[in-house]
Amino acid sequence: MPDVSTAVKGDLKLQNISKSYGDFKAVDDLSLVIPEGSFFALLGPSGCGKTTTLRMIAGLEEPTTGSISIGSLDITDTKPYQRPVNTVFQNYALFPHLTIFENIAFGLRRRGIKDVTEAVNKVLALVELPHLAQRKPTQLSGGQQQRIALARAIVNRPALLLLDEPLGALDLKLRRQMQIELKWIQKEVGLTFVHVTHDQEEAMTMADTIAVMNEGQIEQMGSPADLYDNPKTAFVANFLGQSNLIKGTISGNDGDSHVVDLFGQKISLPKNRSHAVDSSILAGIRPEKFRISRLGTATSGNILTGGHIEDVSYIGVSTQYQVEMPWGQELMVFEQNDDGVAPFSKGEDVNISWEPTFTFALRGDEDASAGSEVNPDEEE
């Protein structure tokens, strides 16, 4: 067999990919370019089609329509073993009958490389587990198996490395540590990583670019900061962090800003942060962008008055408030505990304010709760 893995280089291109199972469309006309050398994350709740997309790139599923190519090479109709792509499987899928050394050497040997010792030892050193070479997978901890699964894939230096929820089975502390390590390894080896996860924090920690997927389609794609600060849909606003979305109407113009009417109170919204199609909008503000102040205290920026504190949770670095507004909606406010002022207490009447530039706007006909009922930490 020709050596497939080093010959091919270039961007991964998915063109109008669809995958149907009977009536169910798992992936729906998805197009995507992943630049060579980037750390790319496909983020979404379970059932959004992200794993199906990954499996189609790996060749483990056949797309119903569309094409997949790396650089100028079309790989749509090739078998998994013919693709310069390696996968780190969700439960690692190490070969239980082989030693760690032979597990890592598996891909090299299949490609007819005789002298594998140096390459295997090098990659074992990279994942810092050279002393485990002669063990069997069952003798390793979850975190160690995870690293071996990664080593087994990157030793082949594929054009593309796919990671399917690779940290899902690890406990929280180890997961955080592995996130940093994965990022470092990606920089070190310079391969393109495509990472599938439902954990928004994991995606934001590691990826250069995130594509948020929902119901088989990409909702929005961009850098973590982009997606967080300027979400285009309610789904992205709620799935990536938390958002306060308030119904309103655009009622006027003020240079680069719209004047927005939120239940009778006027605020300002930068025009370039509005994704609305008409005057009906959902105004969005992240909870940590709010400032909270006693009635009658002078504040600047956008101000909403008539708040009533319904609930207070003190969680160390910050205090989280539920503030009920005159129109009945409860807004979330996160205040840093960095000013030495005692937190407000339940029942107090307050104003909330924020810098106008932090406001974003979504289409007014969107479901304000889309994406928020999915708690990413609960479904594993």
Place this chain on the structure above:
Amino acid sequence: MAAVAKRVGLSNPLDSLKQKVAMPYLLLLPGMLWLVIFFLSPILTLVSTSTKEPGLGIGEYVQTYRWANYLDALTAMHTQFIRSFVFATLATLIALAIAYPLAYAIAFKSGKWQNVLLVLVVAPFFCSFILRTIAWRQILAQDGIVFKILLFFHIVTPNTQLTSSAFAVVAGLAYNFLPFMTLPLYASLERIDPRTLEASGDLYANGFTTFRKVTVPLSMPGVVAGTLLTFIPAAGDFVNAQILGNPGTTMIGNVINAQYLQTTNYPLAATLSFLLMLAILAIVMVYIRKSGTEELV
């Protein structure tokens, strides 16, 4: 522990300690009793019978601790011993060749038919062992379909006798113990994580290489269990040789059967039984060591 001691009325701490030591043995007692009654005592009876010599009356034997009985038995019956192991080995290999593809298909390719196929594998057990063996005489008879097909391809001549032959005995053995081969194979194939097969494909192994390098090694526990479950009863079997064989295909089971029931030479029957047991034990131990599947089982 204190609560237990109080409940059973023990006040002396030493008594309580004694009970603590005795408890595991007490729990082992039922199992040990079972082994003594159903395993150890029959074996001792067998060994003690094997060293007896004929007494004055017919069918009467006295204990003389004549260990030379073993040498005599081997000298007289080594042909049947060897034949038994050759037949059993052949039957095991044939059963493996048939059962592996069958178990593979049931485990990976049968979809919703999986349970139906598994029932079909054990379905022969609903019919008597003897009856099924006798049926093979019909299957291999000269007016049967098998003979006619073989005749058509000139594999046999019209004068060939398929029944009452070594071929028929081995075929009968392979057929009768096939479920014992298929079920453990199925169990170990079915337990293979399909993601390891995907991982193999992902790591540049094509379908055949994946089968050779991943599927087969991971199914070794089933191969070992299946071959043992086929080989052991096949080596001691006498029904197939009796019904499907001729005087030249006598297996050690037939000899033991005849010595015990017809000649009533109990010491020889016991000697041969014990030798058969030792031989099988030795073969099995070497086999398991060699196959090195301890950690996968």
